[in-house]
Amino acid sequence: MRSSAIAVSGLRKAYGDKVVLDGIDFDVAAGSIFSLLGPNGAGKTTTVNVLTTLLKADAGTVSIAGHDVVSATRQVRAAIGVTGQFAAVDELLSGRENLQLMADLKRVRSGDQLVTRLLERFDLVESADKLAATYSGGMRRKLDLAMTLVGNPQIIFLDEPTTGLDPRSRRTMWGIVRELVAEGTTIFLTTQYLEEADQLADRIAVLNQGRLVAQGTPEELKRQIPGTHIRFRFADVYELDAAARVLAEATRDDEELTLRVPSDGETRSLRALLDRLDTHTIDAQEFSVHRPDLDDVFLALTDHTSTEHPSKEAIAQ
């Protein structure tokens, strides 16, 4: 078993009466990608702030790379790199100067070479000497991440690193994250994009109203939600009628001309299903296996929040 890069237990944080984190426990294995998912206001950024020594928790322990965030703050800071929600670049410095500043502050020897390597790796050579204020959103994020990498931190925190990026920049970012993990870095990622967590994360934790409501691999989480089904689409309503008589357990949608049949999605049951249609010479135009994706998981796990809050407000009014 690999050692934990991040170990959190019983983490609590409240601002006055408002409880933001209500007893959180999780472990992140070294060299893995851990993703914290949650709706806006769930406490993701608060968690990142506590883990990165920016904020003190009210209770609980946090150990980063084996060091306690409260008693060994300096060692923790030396081990981590953080890329926050808003690109933390100095706009009045050029890309090169931003990186050089980081290299100076981290006392990196032969910083020039490192800066040049990072500019090349992040495809920023052409704009290296332009002020960061002139950079596009995607370039800023790349520069931001490049600055975080100066000094080779063991653990990198990415707080919504791709929010506001176009799909291509997002994919570039994912590529870089995968490279980092291949080199042995541990990544702690918060995101609103479930696809991103699905693509990148080894483990996912879902945070809702300050509590972790689910934890596991993306596959494990998806399996928690029942609802894998087969979807057939038919040419016309007569075919649909005929099929609905054969497949009595299906739910039909007359507008879409579809039938949804609950199934485990395995080949044996699929074949049985297709055979039943075949013996009645019913022909489906289209069929697909629909598995619940993380969106379904997310909505199912965090559903009560979105409905609870407005009603509270309505009562207050």
Place this chain on the structure above:
Amino acid sequence: MSTVSTPLADSSIMLRRNLKHNVRNPVTMFNAVLFPIVIMLMFVKVFGGAFSVGDAYIDYVTPGLLVMAISYGLGATATAVNSDMTKGVINRFKVMDVSRGAMLTGHVVITTVRSLVGCAAIIGVAFAMGFDPAASAVDWLGVLGVIVLLSFAAGWLTVAMGLAAKTAESAGMAAVPLIMLPFLSSAFVPADTMGAGVRQFAEYQPFTPIIETLRGLLAGTPSSGDAIAAVAWCLGLALLGYVWSVSTFKKRA
């Protein structure tokens, strides 16, 4: 890979960053250098002829203009400190093992440097307009000392205001009283010519002894009473600014 970080080295790295900011922000330099010169020309060439100060007006007003040049540079400091706090870049420094003081010291030092540039410009233009000081070399050193001390004190106070302000705009506004203070002192006209109320304020506010100290030094007749009051005010304001800055910085951290 890294050696032991020292606050001094961190401060010099931060100072280099602030220096680049200043050079790249022409408005800052305009405020610190050109604007006081514009005011100077207005007072000396437009109003000065009507003032009777018992002396050549340029000789009277130059010390006041030095103080004004210092206070004009402060708005930029407050804004710069505030934008450091409100933009994400400060969090990057905070999660690094960077000396906390270095982030603020850099701003204070750059404020002092900017003040010196502004004051040098004022003195240069003053000479061109017939300024005729009687100061000895030691007096000039005293002038330099007062300028540095005042910039340092006002710098810490302004850093604190910049930290306390919610937005960059309000940070700029917070420095306005400091910019107004020279007008309500003996900078442009002697305090005893002012109306009741304003006169008492002008006599007891910190800039008056500071300006009178500069005036004495430049005239070659330094007064120790003013000098002691000036140094005491500066040290007091510096301490207040420092304590306020550090506590605000911790709160916002």
